Amino acid sequence: VNTSLIRVPKDPNRSLGIVASIEDLTEMKKLETMRSDFVANVSHELKTPLTSIKGFVETLKSGEVEEEEQRQRFLGIIEIEAERLTRLINDILTLAEIESHGKSDKEASIDVQTAIESSLDIIRPIATAKNIQISVEVEEDLPKIQGKDDWFKQMLINLLDNGVKYTPESGEIELKAYTQKGRVYLRVKDNGLGIPKADVDRIFERFYRVDKGRSRKVGGTGLGLAIVKHAVRSLNGHIEVKSKEGEGTEFTANFPSDKGQ
């Protein structure tokens, strides 16, 4: 904090204003640190696959790899790394878009049932490939939620996708949507790996992963839950998580409905 800004004012009634400005500065500093951490993380995350792609392309170009099988293996790695870059760039852009739009569109409203169906269309094939059952229970005639449909779907897809990624083969995911006290609730529960107690408070942070290697292996970018957090915020909702290592994880989000309380 710049000391010249915290001089005690002659007029004692003005001291409140000074306190606020110190708090503003602390907040600004925090935001600045978050921003520079994010830039450092993004560059690291982007450079890793690029370095690997460049390395394998150079090796292939040199003509030193004679066996066709080996060449195919290298091409496979290049493809996987390029896909990772695509996912990463898409997630960075989605996060930037949700953040820059602030509070969502007051004119738009979300039909929860339809949004759930289209999110499931995307996730079901991935779940089926791992023999994971998704059971769905949606209350009839759910009221609408105000906000942008795309962000609601993105949130739900990310939660379900994590359920599939962090649940072993033949696991189960439960999706429930219901109303309580005039709010619309959405719950995604899995019986997968769970999250250790020490990590659970940090999982909504950008690029925070409990196990980096595992996240990488299942195609994670570390941005899924940061996107969820911002999407929920843009829909004026709340989200919480309960988890037990080795037993499973449950995310519950709730939103104001157009019927109000």
Ligand code: ADP
């Ligand atoms: P990632 O792309 O790594 O999945 P996310 O932001 O979506 O990033 O999630 C952050 C971390 O939280 C994950 O790396 C994982 O360790 C943990 N996590 C998220 N969802 C679940 C879940 N359903 N079960 C267990 N762990 C989870």
